[in-house]
Every structure is written in C-alpha cells, then in structure tokens.
Amino acid sequence: DAKTTQPTSMDCAEGRAANLPCNHSTISGNEYVYWYRQIHSQGPQYIIHGLKNNETNEMASLIITEDRKSSTLILPHATLRDTAVYYCIVRGTQASYNTDKLIFGTGTRLQVFP
Amino acid sequence: EPEVTQTPSHQVTQMGQEVILRCVPISNHLYFYWYRQILGQKVEFLVSFYNNEISEKSEIFDDQFSVERPDGSNFTLKIRSTKLEDSAMYFCASRGGGGRNIQYFGAGTRLSVL
Numbered sequence: 664d665a666k667t668t669q670p671t672s673m674d675c676a677e678g679r680a681a682n683l684p685c686n687h688s689t690i691s692g693n694e695y696v697y698w699y700r701q702i703h704s705q706g707p708q709y710i711i712h713g714l715k716n717n718e719t720n721e722m723a724s725l726i727i728t729e730d731r732k733s734s735t736l737i738l739p740h741a742t743l744r745d746t747a748v749y750y751c752i753v754r755g756t757q758a759s760y761n762t763d764k765l766i767f768g769t770g771t772r773l774q775v776f777p
Numbered sequence: 778e779p780e781v782t783q784t785p786s787h788q789v790t791q792m793g794q795e796v797i798l799r800c801v802p803i804s805n806h807l808y809f810y811w812y813r814q815i816l817g818q819k820v821e822f823l824v825s826f827y828n829n830e831i832s833e834k835s836e837i838f839d840d841q842f843s844v845e846r847p848d849g850s851n852f853t854l855k856i857r858s859t860k861l862e863d864s865a866m867y868f869c870a871s872r873g874g875g876g877r878n879i880q881y882f883g884a885g886t887r888l889s890v891l
Contacts, residue, residue, distance in 0.1 A: 695878075701820070704866055706781070706882030706883050706885050712879070764822040765880060766822065767820040
C-alpha cells in the first residue's frame, strides 16, 4: 500500500500558486519523495523528487519538512494545463533495483480554474 | 526529448485471444516496467525487467502474462488468453541507471476485451 496521505481534491485559480501537501510520517532515512502527475488517462509524468533538501526544477518546487514527515509540491503559476491527478510517492534508492516499483495511491485531483 | 513509445494506442480483442502490447523504451535505459490502470482505479505495478529477466512481479502478473525484450529496442507484454477484467490502460516505463532513479512512462495502450 501507498505510504502517503494526500487530500482527495484541490482547486486553484489560474496564475496562482498551487500548493499540494503530502504526509509521509513513516518515511525511512533512505527513502525519497517523488511526485508524478497524470493528465486525463495519459501516462504518469515525473515532476520532481527529493530526499531532505528543498528542490526546484522547471516544473515545480518541492518543500520537505525538517523531520521529513511531510512535503509540499508547489506549482508557482498554475495553468489550465496543470489540471491533473498528482501523486506523492515514497520509495527507496535504486540500490535495490528489484524493489524499485512505484506504488501509486489515489493522489490529489487538482482543478485549475480560469 | 527522448520518450517511451507504446503501440497500439488502442487494442480491441475478443475474450480468450492473445494480445501483445509493444513498447520502445528510452534509448540507453536499462530497467523496464509495465503498469496497468483499470478505469477509475489506481495505477498498479505489474512487472519490472532488468538484464533480460524479471526482477519483480505483482500478484496480478500470473501465468497468463509474459514479458520479453526480443531485440535491443522493444519491450513487450503478452497476455495469452485475455479476460474481460484485463480491460485497462497499460503503461510501459523505463529508467536509466545511476542515482536519479526516475521512471518515464509512455502514453499507454488502452486494451478493450469484448
């Protein structure tokens, strides 16, 4: 089962920042937090991942709390095309290649409105 | 930008027929995966494949399923005798080696079993 808890749905106005929370209170020291999203029924799309430091790329920022028990994905200027289901996934390092499957939960359905 | 390619986009078959879903992973990637998503449900892991053998498989991946990398570019999922409950979106994913451990997904094949 997924090790994360996310709100079922969220709304965001276009142009505003979308802040998507995720709780992962049982995360262990060598586990990363990954974020993917799925637009309609398309394949999941990788967004960002991190271990303990905050991360930023061209798509989003990831803020991980100091105790690593929760994190927030930030889409700084949401557009209509960001409407999707967002998945927060906790997984170990690639050292154990035979246990690197992604376990998807139900995610957060983000609706960006005009 | 390199991408995972899946064909066909939609496959319709009769119950009991064999189907082969095809995937071309990202060039130079070493790890390959199949996931599926029944309509309205979570994305579920099926199987991972590395070094020409299955690394891990889920309970869903029973004797009716098989995977193969017949040449240096294709990665296939075969369902020997399809059932109605096999109707789903099937996603192929691949990742390279190294520390980033990011799986990239294809757009999926919609399998409809009649």
